[in-house]
Amino acid sequence: MLALLDGNNFYVSSETVFRPALAGLPVVVLSNNDGCVISRSDAARALGIKMGAPWFKVSHLADSDGLVALSANFPLYGDISDRMMSLAAGLGPAQEIYSIDECFVSLDGIPGDLVDRARRVRARILKWIGIPCCVGIGPTKTLAKLANHIAKNAERKPGSYPAHLAQVCHLGAMPQAELLDLMASTAVGEVWGIGRRIEAQLQEANIRTARDLATADVPTIRQRWGVVLERTVRELQGVACLQLDEQPAPKKEIACTRSFGHPVTTLPELLEAITEFATRAAVKLRDQQSLANQVMVFAHTSPFRSGPRFSRSCVTPLSRPTADTRRLVAAGVAGMRKIYESGYLLSKAGVMLLDLQDDKIEQGALALEPESKDQTVLMGTLDEVNRRYGRGTVTVGSAGTSNKPRGWEMKQARRTPAYTTDWNDLAITRA
DNA sequence: TCTGGGGTCCTAGGACCC
DNA sequence: TCTGGGGTCCTAGGACCC
Numbered sequence: 358m359l360a361l362l363d364g365n366n367f368y369v370s371s372e373t374v375f376r377p378a379l380a381g382l383p384v385v386v387l388s389n390n391d392g393c394v395i396s397r398s399d400a401a402r403a404l405g406i407k408m409g410a411p412w413f414k415v416s417h418l419a420d421s422d423g424l425v426a427l428s429a430n431f432p433l434y435g436d437i438s439d440r441m442m443s444l445a446a447g448l449g450p451a452q453e454i455y456s457i458d459e460c461f462v463s464l465d466g467i468p469g470d471l472v473d474r475a476r477r478v479r480a481r482i483l484k485w486i487g488i489p490c491c492v493g494i495g496p497t498k499t500l501a502k503l504a505n506h507i508a509k510n511a512e513r514k515p516g517s518y519p520a521h522l523a524q525v526c527h528l529g530a531m532p533q534a535e536l537l538d539l540m541a542s543t544a545v546g547e548v549w550g551i552g553r554r555i556e557a558q559l560q561e562a563n564i565r566t567a568r569d570l571a572t573a574d575v576p577t578i579r580q581r582w583g584v585v586l587e588r589t590v591r592e593l594q595g596v597a598c599l600q601l602d603e604q605p606a607p608k609k610e611i612a613c614t615r616s617f618g619h620p621v622t623t624l625p626e627l628l629e630a631i632t633e634f635a636t637r638a639a640v641k642l643r644d645q646q647s648l649a650n651q652v653m654v655f656a657h658t659s660p661f662r663s664g665p666r667f668s669r670s671c672v673t674p675l676s677r678p679t680a681d682t683r684r685l686v687a688a689g690v691a692g693m694r695k696i697y698e699s700g701y702l703l704s705k706a707g708v709m710l711l712d713l714q715d716d717k718i719e720q721g722a723l724a725l726e727p728e729s730k731d732q733t734v735l736m737g738t739l740d741e742v743n744r745r746y747g748r749g750t751v752t753v754g755s756a757g758t759s760n761k762p763r764g765w766e767m768k769q770a771r772r773t774p775a776y777t778t779d780w781n782d783l784a785i786t787r788a
Numbered sequence: 789t790c791t792g793g794g795g796t797c798c799t800a801g802g803a804c805c806c
Numbered sequence: 807t808c809t810g811g812g813g814t815c816c817t818a819g820g821a822c823c824c
Contacts, residue, residue: 388792
């Protein structure tokens with residue numbers, strides 16, 4: 358048996374831990390450059406704000422309905438996530454951290470009432486960390502996910518599911534008929550692995566609910582949609598196709614990409630951005646002890662606006678695998694110089710490190726080269742300094758860039774939330 | 789005015805080989 | 807003029823996830 362535990366409205370809940378007066382208010386957390394909504398409180402959801410909604414389309418709700426918007430603070434969310442995960446691990450013998458706000462936990466060999474156990478862990482997370490969460494339990498990952506969906510909605514939308522399934526829902530210990538009823542109340546698009554496209558195709562084939570999918574003809578599914586959907590169907594039937602992965606493999610590619618705060622048109626500005634992206638990606642690369650063999654860069658104009666379109670990418674092979682920021686930046690800059698063309702309002706660019714390998718494989722071969730040893734020491738020192746004194750304390754320059762304020766970074770100071778917290782009485786007052 | 793960022797897996801089709 | 811069958815590898819693109 359497996360549990361899926363996840364934090365409700367995780368980013369908003371994390372903010373609320375430090376600003377309790379936000380509780381109950383319509384609150385959203387916005388993406389980079391305050392572009393779009395990436396987390397909503399229940400009250401914000403009730404205002405009809407969709408996940409991913411562009412901020413400029415919903416910002417009027419700040420005036421009309423007191424919607425509070427906050428810029429994302431990822432270091433905070435990461436820290437709260439670590440604490441939540443360590444308590445969630447108490448559910449069972451093995452844990453897979455699936456994303457910043459959710460984890461699967463194996464319940465194998467756990468004696469006693471699993472629902473009671475889950476409720477106690479949930480209560481502990483709420484009390485010690487301040488994050489409300491829900492737990493779904495089932496014999497497969499897909500069923501645990503479904504159980505979690507039921508647990509959340511039974512709480513959030515009373516009447517959608519039986520009230521006793523709120524917060525903790527165990528699908529592995531109920532009669533088949535009851536399980537099928539719950540599935541019949543669940544739209545097929547809510548099933549883990551069914552996105553918009555597949556949902557539309559399933560609808561057309563008259564498969565509308567989770568129950569329809571769970572009872573569909575497997576060979577037909579496989580033939581028309583392939584193995585991925587077949588696995589989902591089998592998982593819904595209780596046959597585990599996806600294993601718990603306690604130690605996720607190292608990343609096969611590492612990216613750093615950003616939308617610009619305002620359109621970028623000049624090469625120097627673009628190269629500055631590429632230098633920063635490559636630098637950040639290089640840190641991630643060293644953190645997982647990998648080396649890259651290729652550097653890919655891309656830039657494009659906004660897909661949402663009219664005007665001349667530009668979208669190009671360039672892969673630069675490296676002469677030998679490396680994790681040296683200077684080499685990675687140089688390759689990225691060289692690639693961008695190749696594809697850049699003036700006359701376009703670029704909205705986004707990025708760097709991806711590809712064809713990664715374990716750095717230990719290379720160590721033997723390169724140990725003889727004094728230069729590579731120096732690189733390793735230098736990069737280790739760089740990472741340590743930046744860890745201790747903050748990212749960007751020591752950076753690598755690249756030709757054509759300067760250390761002027763980075764115009765591409767921030768749209769402008771829309772980061773000020775519409776409300777501020779008065780720390781004395783924790784009341785929310787209009788800024 | 790203003791639309792996120794970072795991943796994974798699968799498939800189809802082409803190139804190439806014997 | 808006639809021109810097999812099967813395998814592998816690579817890449818681009820599609821779809822999904824949070």
